[in-house]
Structures are given as structure tokens and as C-alpha cells.
Amino acid sequence: MAFATELLVSALILIGAFFLVVGSFGLAKLPDLMRRLHGPTKATTLGIGALLLASMLYFLLVRGAPSLHEILISVFLFLTAPVTAHMIAKAHILRDGALQNTLPEAPDGAGWATLKPAREDAPAA
Amino acid sequence: MIETACLIAFGAIAAALLMNLYRLARGPAVLDRVLALDTMVINAIALVVVVGVFFGTGLYFEAALLFAMVGFLSTVAFCKYLLRGNVIE
Numbered sequence: 001m002a003f004a005t006e007l008l009v010s011a012l013i014l015i016g017a018f019f020l021v022v023g024s025f026g027l028a029k030l031p032d033l034m035r036r037l038h039g040p041t042k043a044t045t046l047g048i049g050a051l052l053l054a055s056m057l058y059f060l061l062v063r064g065a066p067s068l069h070e071i072l073i074s075v076f077l078f079l080t081a082p083v084t085a086h087m088i089a090k091a092h093i094l095r096d097g098a099l100q101n102t103l104p105e106a107p108d109g110a111g112w113a114t115l116k117p118a119r120e121d122a123p124a125a
Numbered sequence: 126m127i128e129t130a131c132l133i134a135f136g137a138i139a140a141a142l143l144m145n146l147y148r149l150a151r152g153p154a155v156l157d158r159v160l161a162l163d164t165m166v167i168n169a170i171a172l173v174v175v176v177g178v179f180f181g182t183g184l185y186f187e188a189a190l191l192f193a194m195v196g197f198l199s200t201v202a203f204c205k206y207l208l209r210g211n212v213i214e
Binding site: 006007009010011013014016017018020021023024025027028033036037039040044045047048051052054055058059062063065067069070072073076077080081083084087088090091092094095096 | 126127129130131133134137138140141142144145147148154155156157159160161163164167168170171174175177178181183186187189190193194197200201204205207208
């Protein structure tokens with residue numbers, strides 16, 4: 001049982017470290033910002049999730065002291081990763097004039113939220 | 126076994142941080158640097174968590190939580206500044 005626990009925790013730590021490297025490698029390697037966003041938002045989030053799960057299982061099963069801090073950290077990180085990616089993508093669209101010319105037309109002439117003011121009949125945010 | 130896994134993870138996270146540092150120095154746009162900083166914060170949280178497992182102490186989790194909050198707020202503040210020209214309107 002102790003061996004199985006150690007194996008599980010070690011495997012989760014290695015999986016987490018692997019996906020952190022994959023995410024950072026994507027950030028360093030991919031050609032433009034919109035593609036670079038994929039690495040940190042998806043692979044790195046998976047990696048940190050696996051590491052936090054490993055830490056939780058380690059303190060619960062090996063140390064016998066359940067710890068809930070990891071749940072707080074993982075919930076916070078999983079909630080904020082999409083928000084930061086969205087903010088970065090919005091700022092990127094606003095600042096890149098060449099990219100704005102390649103955007104498709106939004107339906108009903110609504111325009112892109114970053115570039116045009118809200119319509120009169122739009123529901124209040 | 127867990128110690129060995131932690132040592133391998135230290136090396137892997139250090140390599141990830143170096144790749145983030147490359148993107149932070151290289152750019153080219155300012156948002157690439159913002160994204161690199163955000164990823165560096167997540168990698169630092171991972172390093173703190175693995176250090177906690179390696180030394181078998183729960184002392185470090187508050188540090189990881191504070192890192193997560195400060196990293197998120199700084200990234201959102203950067204993006205807000207780039208979008209609107211100031212942070213709080």
C-alpha cells in the first residue's frame with residue numbers, strides 16, 4: 001500500500017512537471033501571440049493541477065495530515081487562467097492593426113467588443 | 126521515490142522558467158512579455174508546491190496562494206492598462 005501511494009504521488013509529480021515544460025516550451029517556440037497563448041493556458045494549467053493533486057495526496061496518505069490549501073490554490077488558478085488569457089487576447093487584438101483587418105464580420109453588425117462601443121439595445125453588463 | 130520525482134521536477138521547472146525568461150527577454154510585443162511573466166508566476170507556484178512536498182512541510186502553501194493572487198492581479202492590471210490607458214477608471 002505504501003509503495004502504491006508513493007508510486008501514485010511520484011507519477012503525478014512527474015506528469016505535472018512534464019506538462020509545465022510542455023507549456024513553457026510552447027510559449028518559447030510557437031510563432032505568434034495567439035498561438036503562444038495555448039501553451040500557458042492549457043498545458044501549464046494541467047501541469048499545476050497534477051502537481052497540486054500530488055501534493056494533496058502526499059499530505060493525506062503519506063503524512064496523514066489532510067491539507068485543504070491545495071484546493072484553494074487550484075480553484076483560484078483554474079478560475080483565473082481563462083480570464084488572463086482572455087484579457088491578453090483582447091489587448092492583443094486592440095493593439096495589432098494588421099490583425100484587426102483579418103477579423104471576420106460579427107453578425108448583426110455588432111462589431112468586436114474590444115474595438116467598437118456597445119450597442120444601444122445591448123443588455124447591460 | 127518521491128524525493129527522486131521531486132528532484133526531477135525541480136530540474137524540469139527550472140528549464141520551464143528558463144524558457145519563460147527567454148520569451149520575456151525576446152518579446153517581441155509587450156503582451157508576449159506579459160504572458161511570459163504570467164507563466165513564470167505559475168511555474169514559481171509549482172516550484173513552491175514541489176518544495177513543500179520535498180521537505181514535507183505545509184508552511185509554503187500560503188506563499189503559493191499569495192503568488193497566485195499577486196500574479197493574477199498584476200496580469201489583469203497590465204492588460205487593463207494596455208487596453209484602456211489606466212488601471213482604475
